[in-house]
Amino acid sequence: MSSHLSDAFLAFAVPECRETxxxxxxxxxxxxADEDLLLIAGQAPVGQPVPNLLFAAVHYLLVADPTHPLAEYYATCTAEPKDSTQAFPAFKDFVLSHQCEIIELLQTRLVQTNEVRRCACLFPAFMYALRYFDPQPLALLEIGCSAGLNLLWDRYRYEYDESGKEYGDRDSPTLITSEFLGKRSAGLEDSLPLVTQRIGVDLHPVDVSLPTEVNWLRALIWPEQHERRKLLEAAIQQQQEVELDLRTGDGFAEVSSIAAEIPADTLLCIYHTHVANQISREKGQAFLEAVRELGRHRDLLHLFNNLYDAHLRLQVYRGGILTRETLANTDGHGRWLEWLA
Structure with missing residues (x-):
């Protein structure tokens, strides 16, 4: 039995999904604890979060044909799911009976959860970071953009408590709710910036005009989380009304060449969330050096997590001077943030 994979699944159970x-x-x-399923899960490529990928593959196939008994335990397939603690025998039977299709999905698909609620953390982080600069047009560059839904963080509407007070684009059809644990960030009510470029780079960008691609995004959302699915649908609808430049490539390796396209009078905003843990330490260091070199010649900001730790961090290059800040501790799905800056 693969102890490494077994540990990965156990680690996923405790912090990731025990309460959700x-x-x-x-x-x-x-x-x-199941050698047969670990052997199948082990067909996933190195660097991918295996539990997420396996669950998404099963979910994708099950929703497409919910005739197997496993569907009785999934809230996406029935209005009254059975006791989840009894689901494993049906789950194992489904995986074994769909082994070829599941392995193909494991080997050809990626975990590209376009978690729109993470914008509830991006919005205050950007509004705070922009206070370092005079008002100017922004060029957004998101690495690991998936379908590009988080390139629209300035186009969504936000609520952070039950008072009904809204921030962001108050005319947006997409409402994102979240919660500050403790103090709030500065800049929430500042004027929204002018964004002139929205560039997203991903190894496999998701084209939401294709039903199969949208279905994969849906499958990545856990069955009980109806609100996440509702938010995804609203953001997809809005994404189709905004001009995005989504590119296939390695944004960590190509950041310098992409930055060369951005006019000097435009503030370059580089950001990535929950993706840097999929690259090597050496590649991460090379990327940071590339950003550092860019910062010697132009103003920019770099917003990220998972390079050092899970905290949301900010690097500001202004006049060639680097300022670093740890901004927030955040929930992986954007349900809350603890502002630290």
């Missing part, structure tokens, strides 16, 4: 998906938590702990 009773189904996945129960299944994850059982998978961690």
């Amino acid at each position: 998906s009773t189904l996945y938590c129960s299944l994850t702990e059982a998978i961690a």
Whole structure:
């Protein structure tokens, strides 16, 4: 049995889904002890979060044909799911009976969860960071953009408590709710910036005009989380009304060449969330050096997590001088943020 994979599933169960998906938590702990399923899960490429990928592959196939008994445990397939702690036998049967299709998905798909609610953390972080600069046009460059939905952080509407007070684009059809734990960031009510370029780079950008691609994004969302799916649908609708420049490539390696396209009078905003953990330490250091070199010649800001730790961090290059700040501790799905700056 693969102890490494078993540990990965156990680690996924505790911090990731114990409080947010009773189904996945129960299944994850059982998978961690099942040699047959670990062997199949091990077909995923190196660097991918294997539990997420396996669950998405199963979810994708099950929703397309919910005739298997496993569907009775999934909230996306039935209005009254059965006891999730009893789901494992049906789950294992489904995986074994769909082994070829699942392995193909494991080997050809990526975990590209376009978690729109993460914009609830991006919005205050950007509004705070922009206070370092005079008002000017922005060029957004998101690395690991998936479908590009988080390139629209300035086009969404936000609520952070139950008072009903809204921030961001108050005319937006997409409402994102979240919560500050403790103090709030400065800049929430500042004027929204003018964004002139929205560039997203991904190894496999998701084209939301294709139903199969949208279905994969849906499959990446856990079955019980209806609100996440509703938010995804609203953001996809809005994305189709905005001009995005989505590119296939390695944004970490290509940041310098992309930056060369950005006019000097435009503030370059580089950001990435929950993707840097999929690259090597050496590649991460090379990327940071490339950003440092860019910062010697132009103003820019770099917003990120998962390079050093899970905290949301900011690098500001202004007049060739680097300022670093740890901005926030955030929930991985954007449900809350603890402002630290």
